[in-house]
Amino acid sequence: MRGNYWLGNELISQLTTTRPYKLRFDLQSRASSANWYVAEYSSFVVQSEAQNFRLVVSGYSGNAGNDAFAYHNRMMFTTYDRDNDLSPSGNCAAAHGGGFWHKTCATVEVNSIRGIIGADDFSWEGLVGGKLLQSSRMWLQC
Secondary structure (H helix, E strand, O other), X not given: OOOOOOOOHHHHHHHHHHOOOEEEEEEEEOOOOOOEEEEEEEEEEEOOHHHOOOEEEEEEEEOXXXXXXXXXXXXXXXXXXXXXXXXXXXXXXXXXXXXXXXXXXOOEEXXXXXXXOOHHHOEEOOEOOOOXXXXXXXXEEO
């Protein structure tokens, strides 16, 4: 499957708050595009809209390197029109070209289309094959 797809935070919240889900990232580095890296989380919950779709994630395993997504744990979802991040310099979703559980702003940018420094912000900090991504996938597993 090619392209960009997002189930929507409301549906993800409904799914993950009613039963336990795991989250898996498949990450393809630009530096070593033949290699795919995995970051899995044994517990993944997106809280309701009343909590601004707050992320609760834990239980990292995989070969992606460090647990970069943990930086975003307990953050509310930020979009262009709903600035829920902690950045003192503005809205991270607007600056990086995509909604996400931004903090100040991101160590994981799998929803970015551009960033403060340009297209190089499609990334996963500390990724073994180099932080810049060729592609990524997020999978829910029950």
